[in-house]
Amino acid sequence: MRFRFPKTAVPLATFLICTLLVSWLWDRETTHKSDLVRQHTETIADQIKIRIEGMMNARISSLQILAERWVERTPPDFTKKRFTELAEKFYTYYPGFLFIHWIDPDGAIQWVIPEEEKPGFKGKNIFEKDDPVYHNTLKKLGQGVEYAVTPSTELDQGGLGFEVFFPLVHEGMIQGYLNGVFEIRLIVDICLSKEILNYFDVRLYEQGRLIFRNTGENETNPSGERPYGTQKIHFPGKEWRLDLWPGKTSTVSFFSTHNLILLFGFVASLVLSLLLYTLFSRMEMYRGARDHALQEIGKRKQAEAILKNNKDRLENLLKELDRKNKELETFVYSVSHDLKTPIVTIEGFTGAFLEDFGKHIPKAGRKYLDYITSATHKMALLIEDLLTLSRMGVTLESRNTFSLANLVDDVLASLQPQIKEKGIEVNVQDNLPSIFAEREQMAQVIENLISNAIKYTGHGNHSPRIDIGLEEQDGRPVFFVRDNGIGIDEKHIKKIFQAFQRLPAAKAVAEGTGIGLAIVKRIIENHGGKIWIESQLGRGSTFYFTLKQGEQEK
Numbered sequence: 001m002r003f004r005f006p007k008t009a010v011p012l013a014t015f016l017i018c019t020l021l022v023s024w025l026w027d028r029e030t031t032h033k034s035d036l037v038r039q040h041t042e043t044i045a046d047q048i049k050i051r052i053e054g055m056m057n058a059r060i061s062s063l064q065i066l067a068e069r070w071v072e073r074t075p076p077d078f079t080k081k082r083f084t085e086l087a088e089k090f091y092t093y094y095p096g097f098l099f100i101h102w103i104d105p106d107g108a109i110q111w112v113i114p115e116e117e118k119p120g121f122k123g124k125n126i127f128e129k130d131d132p133v134y135h136n137t138l139k140k141l142g143q144g145v146e147y148a149v150t151p152s153t154e155l156d157q158g159g160l161g162f163e164v165f166f167p168l169v170h171e172g173m174i175q176g177y178l179n180g181v182f183e184i185r186l187i188v189d190i191c192l193s194k195e196i197l198n199y200f201d202v203r204l205y206e207q208g209r210l211i212f213r214n215t216g217e218n219e220t221n222p223s224g225e226r227p228y229g230t231q232k233i234h235f236p237g238k239e240w241r242l243d244l245w246p247g248k249t250s251t252v253s254f255f256s257t258h259n260l261i262l263l264f265g266f267v268a269s270l271v272l273s274l275l276l277y278t279l280f281s282r283m284e285m286y287r288g289a290r291d292h293a294l295q296e297i298g299k300r301k302q303a304e305a306i307l308k309n310n311k312d313r314l315e316n317l318l319k320e321l322d323r324k325n326k327e328l329e330t331f332v333y334s335v336s337h338d339l340k341t342p343i344v345t346i347e348g349f350t351g352a353f354l355e356d357f358g359k360h361i362p363k364a365g366r367k368y369l370d371y372i373t374s375a376t377h378k379m380a381l382l383i384e385d386l387l388t389l390s391r392m393g394v395t396l397e398s399r400n401t402f403s404l405a406n407l408v409d410d411v412l413a414s415l416q417p418q419i420k421e422k423g424i425e426v427n428v429q430d431n432l433p434s435i436f437a438e439r440e441q442m443a444q445v446i447e448n449l450i451s452n453a454i455k456y457t458g459h460g461n462h463s464p465r466i467d468i469g470l471e472e473q474d475g476r477p478v479f480f481v482r483d484n485g486i487g488i489d490e491k492h493i494k495k496i497f498q499a500f501q502r503l504p505a506a507k508a509v510a511e512g513t514g515i516g517l518a519i520v521k522r523i524i525e526n527h528g529g530k531i532w533i534e535s536q537l538g539r540g541s542t543f544y545f546t547l548k549q550g551e552q553e554k
Helices: 009-073 080-093 133-141 184-191 194-199 256-360 364-389 404-414 414-420 439-455 490-495 505-507 514-528
Strands: 101-105 109-113 162-169 174-185 202-207 207-214 229-235 238-246 400-403 425-428 434-435 465-473 476-483 531-536 540-545
Touching: 009 174, 009 184, 009 202, 009 238, 009 256, 080 101, 080 109, 080 207, 101 425, 101 439, 133 162, 162 184, 174 184, 184 202, 184 207, 194 202, 256 364, 400 404, 404 414, 404 425, 404 439, 414 439, 434 439, 439 465, 439 476, 439 514, 439 540, 490 531, 514 531
Parallel strands: 425 465
Antiparallel strands: 101 109, 101 174, 162 174, 202 207, 202 238, 229 238, 400 434, 465 476, 476 540, 531 540
16 A cells, blocks of 8 residues: 655645744844844944043143133233133034133132023032032142042033033132033033934943933833943043943834744745645645546537537627618618608698688688698608607717817707797806717707707796706716706606607697607617606706716816
């Protein structure tokens, strides 16, 4: 008996191998990226060290230069004006100072640059400050030191910072003290770019005490590890420790690219395993499906043969139908011509009879002749409408785009005598769109609808009115012809578009063949649209019609 592996063995092995491979690649990539982040962080830490040391060495040196220039002038000039000129230049050209003070020998702050930054601070005595560490620094000034730097502490001006004092000694006598005030956050803002502050967690320590951090005070070590970058920052009187971690935007997040690749790898492994499982399942089903397919192919060939036979029969029937339609069209033309001939003869001889013997015909005879003339005229109209209705099935080959507004104007111009006779007010909506249709047939639609509205305005209507326009219903344009005539009873609305259907109220008001609206309906349907009516007896009617989407162009 031939041994066969379970169909789940290969997919499962494939999934395990692919998963191990993806995990190994992800671990390599994570380690590599972590090393890159650490190297980049160490480089940034070196740059921060260089910037802070360079700036603070320059600023303290500038204070020293200011102190030397203050006492070197002969004869001495210790006026406020001279101090202000010198201090303002250094404050302006060497940014980083919070304040520059001149303090008298007794410790009272006399002059402040810039003055407007801290009004009311002038006159405070530095020796009265309640801070033992601060006092220990000031004691050094009396011991002949060149300068003294206070530890970082809360400044009177606000914020964490430190002060640098230079004693001003002239001819062995202390003339006062030059004091530079530095705020740590201001130093960091000048030395570090916004990108560094946004993408890294920066912390400065002085003697083990945290003096600056750019993240929230409640946040702990962002990575739980030792800093990625550590540097000792040295400048006169200070030694700071810089700890630097990559911020949240720099570290690897779950949605980082290589984590998404890891997820994709797991999903791809799973999909591949499922595909293999499906493949093996399909292979087992193949034999049965193959036999079934062969049977289906046989049945399909039989069905195709039947379809081909039916197709040939359908084509023959269509050809026969086309031939019959042409014969019918020819028959309709022939019949209409044959019917028109006697009608024309009757109308002609009736007219001649009236013209030649009209004076000798009694009133009753003239009335009978009027009946004959009216009947023949109605018969001629009926034949013409029947001929028109039969032509409506002919394919529309002369469609083009034209202005509906111009078409309506032309129709109204041809109907002006009837409109003026009944004193009807006609309102046509502005900016009617252009439509793509067979112009003569659309002219017949508009003419039939307007003629219908003119006929049935009603004898007692003192302000007859017809409105022609366009409105939107259910997101598509709908054309309408509205009148305030006699209206139609709701029970007769379904019959209105049937041929030879003349309603009782219509018969009492005007003549007609009962085919006009059937012609309108056939034309609209040939253009891919539909037509309907809304009416109330005694309150007028509104005929709505649409065209196939794309038949109208705005």
